[in-house]
Amino acid sequence: MKILLVEDEDRLAGVVKEGLVAEGFSVDVVSDGITGLWAATANPYDAIVLDIMLPGINGYDVLKELRGRKVWTPVLMLTAKDGEYDQTDAFDLGADDYLTKPFSFLILMARLRALVRRGAPERPVLVTVGTLVLDPARRAVARGGVPITLTAREYGLLHYLMRNAGDVVSKAQILDNVWDSAYEGSDNIVEVYIGYLRKKLDTPFGLVTLHTLRGLGYRLDPDV
The missing domain is CATH 3.40.50.2300 (Response regulator)
Incomplete structure (x- = not known):
């Protein structure tokens, strides 16, 4: 090898x-x-x-x-x-x-x-969950072709959720993978940013794809 x-x-x-x-x-x-x-x-x-x-x-x-x-x-x-x-x-x-x-x-x-x-199977350049598309190369996000503007932290959180679409991820998992080890604040920051994402990803499109499962975490589902 x-x-x-x-x-x-x-x-x-x-x-x-x-x-x-x-x-x-x-x-x-x-x-x-x-x-x-x-x-x-x-x-x-x-x-x-x-x-x-x-x-x-x-x-x-x-x-x-x-x-x-x-x-x-x-x-x-x-x-x-x-x-x-x-x-x-x-x-x-x-x-x-x-x-x-x-x-x-x-x-x-x-x-x-x-x-x-x-091994090295060819992988798609774009990350897709239903009509939601994330382009890592351009750090761009769109739903149904409509561009969505995100902050750097919102983008990182969305990318993590999309890589784990359909699965429940806890606040601890999100903090470990999206925030850095220097963060010492409350884990409620995750809930705050989940709210920011909902307002940009779901609300304008009349959708409910980002779910809160109380006591467990969050799950992103496809809309189609």
Whole structure:
């Protein structure tokens, strides 16, 4: 199995490569975003480990460009919770998984093996739930072709709900996946933003698709 590691911290890259090789992987290492993008498009890999903070272009721009070119190789992002981005951005742009630095090599191995087992099936660019459509590349949302303007937090919450459409998600799950670890306020903030979304997604269209299940959480259903 062949892995591309895009990481500019030489020591970390060396340790990860050594560990992967010991586990039987073939590993190519590059240290900047431009070379990483070239390598990922020019060569077949079973998975890509991609850092965010890279020279040249950052990991999110690399990922966005790969998905735009329909390169569906599974990507595991290395994120920093105190950085500009978080896991929500990673999933928005087409990542398959993420790890927060510092991380356990055993966890990295487990995540990579899971990604390799799943393979790289072509995935739709748009996320669709009924007439509601979200375009991660443009960070745009529309219902029935009518554009809907959302704040960054509303967008992140909607994307999480759409990825879990039909399932009940709790406040705790939403906070873990949409808010960052630095948030120390009340979990009632989730209810507030659910209300904001209802006013934009349902009310203008005479729909009820975003449901509250008391004591359990929230569920987004398709309208058709």
